[in-house]
Amino acid sequence: MKRILLTGGGTGGHIMPLLAVAEKLPKDLEILILGSNIKNIVFPYKNVLAGKWRRYFSLKNFVDILKGPLGILQALWHVFWFMPDVCFGKGGYASLPGVLACWLYQIPIIIHESDAVPGIANRFLAFFANKVCVSFEQVKKSFPKKKVVFTGNPVRRQILQGRIFQKDKPVVLVLGGSQGAQYINEVISAILPYLLKRARVVHQCGPGKTSNITLPDYEQYEFIENIEDFYATADVVVSRAGANSLAEIASLKKPAILIPLPGSSFEHQRENAYVFAKNNAAIVIEQENLGPYLLRDKIFKLLDEPLTAQKMGEHAYDLNPANAAEKIVLEIKSLF
Known part of the structure; x- marks a missing residue:
């Protein structure tokens, strides 16, 4: 053998x-x-x-x-x-x-x-x-x-086999990486009242970073262990730009708003994100420019323009097929 x-x-x-x-x-x-x-x-x-x-x-x-x-x-x-x-x-x-x-x-x-x-x-x-x-x-x-x-970049079989939840609203999936991202958490908290009028928000906050916010259609987790069903159901993904997250988003043809981690080694997250942006495969917002209303408007743009969102997902798939x-x-x- x-x-x-x-x-x-x-x-x-x-x-x-x-x-x-x-x-x-x-x-x-x-x-x-x-x-x-x-x-x-x-x-x-x-x-x-x-x-x-x-x-x-x-x-x-x-x-x-x-x-x-x-x-x-x-x-x-x-x-x-x-x-x-x-x-x-x-x-x-x-x-x-x-x-x-x-x-x-x-x-x-x-x-x-x-x-x-x-x-x-x-x-x-x-x-x-x-x-x-x-x-x-x-x-x-x-x-x-x-x-x-x-x-x-290889993606686990499990990620590609998610089941779509029954939903009566679009779903926005917010990922701050496995350790979470406090800045992203704060921005999401600031625009929740606007987002929840239009969408259900599923938010991976990071260990010890969940808040005491309790609202209908808002779910927060320290870490989403079985994320495949949320990926499958999501209409828009807000994420850092680590290679694995990008591979998962791309393999599932999901439209995404990427917020690269500042100061990552060799600025690799920033470089990863802009490859996607240059190929019309994602929207990139630098953290230093991440105002609450800018993020809200970009999310709404993808929700309001499903054809744009679909094409974005397809371009992402071209960069990292399943x-x-x-x-x-x-x-x-x-x-x-």
């Missing part, structure tokens, strides 16, 4: 795409997921230490310098006993130990870059990889031409 090592983790943004790829791998493959902060998943997994380098002063940088080499030693041990035929690295600091261990064992490597701007880890790991899969066409120029292939996981699996198979 052939074996594959999937490596990444650290945050949900790197774990979820690994799971999306794992779901599409042939059933006769033996799978091991190796990374950091991985828990409660259905596939076999091992955690190793991983050092994260922060681009600002932090005492944690000094601790993480030690974690890196120790994590590589742990990965060498796990990889030795599993000995995969191929390694798939999702990028991010948590993929470094597994990818480097596989390179030392001369195992073929394929990595994936989710964002419009490559991260530090993938810039480094591209030297060791046989193939580099990317989610944005323009990021191809950042990697060796003979290695790079556009696949899109079969990205299948495309990555084909590239993985080519290395066996």
Whole structure:
């Protein structure tokens, strides 16, 4: 039986795409997921230490310098006993130990870059990889031409199988990322009386960030665990511009208003968002320009112009089709 090592983790943004790829791998493959902060998943997994380098002063940088080499030693041990035929690295600091261990064992490597701007880890790991899969066409120029292939960003099967709720109003889904976004929460609170006259609002506020507002047609959650039904039902999505959120929005052809996270690494959220905006696949509002009434008017525009909203969703789908996981699996198979 052939074996594959999937490596990444650290945050949900790197774990979820690994799971999306794992779901599409042939059933006769033996799978091991190796990374950091991985828990409660259905596939076999091992955690190793991983050092994260922060681009600002932090005492944690000094601790993480030690974690890196120790994590590589742990990965060498796990990889030795599993000995995969191929390694798939999702990028991010948590993929470094597994990818480097596989390179030392001369195992073929394929990595994936989710964002419009490559991260530090993938810039480094591209030297060791046989193939580099990317989610944005323009990021191809950042990697060796003979290695790079556009696949899109993989989305979990669960996300694509949501059920549409019965509704008597349009639904606006507000997502601030897995940790929530206090500024977006405050703006939404300010325009709720206007929105609720026209729509039902489902709001992911973030851990500890829900308010005491109780109104008909307003639902707030710290984190929406099974978000697929809300995605399926939503008429408009208001979201940050992380790669996974964009892939989910695009795969479901949802019209979206994107508010990039200021100061994200290499401004990747801003770059991601403007790729969508330039292709008429989303509306972008910079957080510094995010006034309550501007957001209200943009939401109403999409509700009032269903044809515009539909075309926006279709343009988004063109940027990240729903079969990205299948495309990555084909590239993985080519290395066996």
